[in-house]
Amino acid sequence: MEAVKEKIQAYNVTALRNKFPVLNVKVNRHPLVYLDNAATTQKPESVIKALESYYKNYNANIHRGIHHLAEKATVAFEETRTEVQKFLNAAHREEIILTKGTTESINLVASSWGRKNLKENDEVIISTMEHHSNIVPWQLICEEKKAKLKVIPISDEGELDLEAFRSLLSPKTKMVSVVHVSNSLGTINPVEEIIEMAHAAGAVVLIDGAQSTAHLKIDVARMNCDFFALSAHKVYGPTGVGVLYGKKEILEEMPPYQGGGEMIGEVKFEKTTYNELPYKFEAGTPNIAGVIAFREALFFLNANNHTLIHEHEQRLLEYATKKISSVDGIRLIGTAKSKIGVISFLLNGAHPQDVGVLLDQQGIAVRTGHHCTQPLMTRLGIPGTVRASLAMYNTHEEIDLLTEALLKAKKMLL
Amino acid sequence: MIEPLSIGKIEQEIIDDFSLFDNWEEKYEYIIDMGKKLPPLDDIHKKEENIIKGCQSTVWLVAEQKDGRIYFKADSDAVIVKGLISLLIRVLSGQTATDILETKLDFINKIGMMQHLAQTRSNGLLSMIKQMKHYALAFNTVAS
Numbered sequence A: 001m002e003a004v005k006e007k008i009q010a011y012n013v014t015a016l017r018n019k020f021p022v023l024n025v026k027v028n029r030h031p032l033v034y035l036d037n038a039a040t041t042q043k044p045e046s047v048i049k050a051l052e053s054y055y056k057n058y059n060a061n062i063h064r065g066i067h068h069l070a071e072k073a074t075v076a077f078e079e080t081r082t083e084v085q086k087f088l089n090a091a092h093r094e095e096i097i098l099t100k101g102t103t104e105s106i107n108l109v110a111s112s113w114g115r116k117n118l119k120e121n122d123e124v125i126i127s128t129m130e131h132h133s134n135i136v137p138w139q140l141i142c143e144e145k146k147a148k149l150k151v152i153p154i155s156d157e158g159e160l161d162l163e164a165f166r167s168l169l170s171p172k173t174k175m176v177s178v179v180h181v182s183n184s185l186g187t188i189n190p191v192e193e194i195i196e197m198a199h200a201a202g203a204v205v206l207i208d209g210a211q212s213t214a215h216l217k218i219d220v221a222r223m224n225c226d227f228f229a230l231s232a233h234k235v236y237g238p239t240g241v242g243v244l245y246g247k248k249e250i251l252e253e254m255p256p257y258q259g260g261g262e263m264i265g266e267v268k269f270e271k272t273t274y275n276e277l278p279y280k281f282e283a284g285t286p287n288i289a290g291v292i293a294f295r296e297a298l299f300f301l302n303a304n305n306h307t308l309i310h311e312h313e314q315r316l317l318e319y320a321t322k323k324i325s326s327v328d329g330i331r332l333i334g335t336a337k338s339k340i341g342v343i344s345f346l347l348n349g350a351h352p353q354d355v356g357v358l359l360d361q362q363g364i365a366v367r368t369g370h371h372c373t374q375p376l377m378t379r380l381g382i383p384g385t386v387r388a389s390l391a392m393y394n395t396h397e398e399i400d401l402l403t404e405a406l407l408k409a410k411k412m413l414l
Numbered sequence B: 001m002i003e004p005l006s007i008g009k010i011e012q013e014i015i016d017d018f019s020l021f022d023n024w025e026e027k028y029e030y031i032i033d034m035g036k037k038l039p040p041l042d043d044i045h046k047k048e049e050n051i052i053k054g055c056q057s058t059v060w061l062v063a064e065q066k067d068g069r070i071y072f073k074a075d076s077d078a079v080i081v082k083g084l085i086s087l088l089i090r091v092l093s094g095q096t097a098t099d100i101l102e103t104k105l106d107f108i109n110k111i112g113m114m115q116h117l118a119q120t121r122s123n124g125l126l127s128m129i130k131q132m133k134h135y136a137l138a139f140n141t142v143a144s
């Protein structure tokens, strides 16, 4: 007990909160309780400042100008790439492709890798708990290539059925694309095991890290995934920036995704040659300000002790799970053994949207609906859930406020 | 037959009702109560062609014309939406097509419920109002 207390003290959540300006706003005359972090996290001051500073001090297009500002912007932009490489523990900086977000990263792989490598009757395996961003791109390419999409089933608790996965694997399996952490349920999937099994069957693996990156230590070398996709805006960074990590030897063999500026070697009307990695996959002017500011988000994460953040979030998850399920008529959705701070639930007799509206009236931001995982909702036989999702700056008091607000909503609705 | 109240008069009645509420709880309790009291739509009407799909909640809407006036019936699986539907029906049902087409439904803003019509709410309410006007337009065209 003493040890626990010490740790709680060591984690200074108030100091942390002070770094996020938006956490001070009032919503419907209540202090904001922001529990929609799986949708997007809030941004620390340093990230906001970096965005502003770029536009104020050195706004210029990158990689093409010879003037001072262009040089400065290019250096700053490329520094983010290096920082991402370190953050993910990738072997080479050209393995880091800067994209718009997870969705674009997955589309890039499905489109470029898929076009080159998939053929009729090949199989792509995803899981029941995928976000639409990790379903639709594969449907599109599978349809085009007459390949088949196979789906790993889950248990009622929301855990992947690894035995079923094993039996889906075959020499026909060319790609396994699964989510690291479920945005609707919080389940942490055993990706290392999945990757090992997939590799043994000769398949390539993409991990959708949209929800895991802010909460778990990511090490792509140890994980040994072939691709890893993430969104900066879910990791305390700006919107419109994402990462695709890919193993160099695989990326090198892939055709370009989009054509345009930046990605070319030489353009002739007879034949165009392509730029080298990573620029081959970065057509057009990117979100320069966002990429530069993303580096600050990574600094911010690195400056905070990862273990302490994780322990804090796990304590909060445990507390929130207990508090919320103590409300009569609450049914938790997603009770996997290994979870991050996502608490999805239903209130018997009430539509999730009604619960969400009444929580909003009390200053509490949650998400309601299917969370872009309709096949998962269908599997669970529910129209959607109310989802509270935690980040490093959430507090036990906020969970108490959520619980009180929930009791009030219940009283009003039922 | 007595002439029904005009849209403007009914809107004013609702605005007056809402001005009595001191806080958001009273306001929402009233809307929830209205939602619960709105007679559910018969299952035969709950078919695909009557669905106005929001992203999260579903709204069903049917309309019929009698003696130059349009009558609406509607339902939803979410009770707050249903309460707001009941207000819309109170205002628009039994009115003429011309009046329905002309109204701007200012009362929604005046009772502080505009946020529920925002696109992001995805609750089908905005589409429902559009659909009510479409019905009015269709009936109007047929009649003239």
Ligand SMILES: Cc1ncc(COP(=O)(O)O)c(C=O)c1O
Residues within 6 Å of the ligand: A038, A039, A100, A101, A102, A103, A104, A131, A133, A134, A179, A181, A182, A183, A208, A210, A211, A231, A372
């Ligand atoms: C698991 C998962 N995958 C993919 C995405 C898509 O991310 P983005 O919209 O940033 O591209 C999300 C975002 O909600 C997600 O939670």
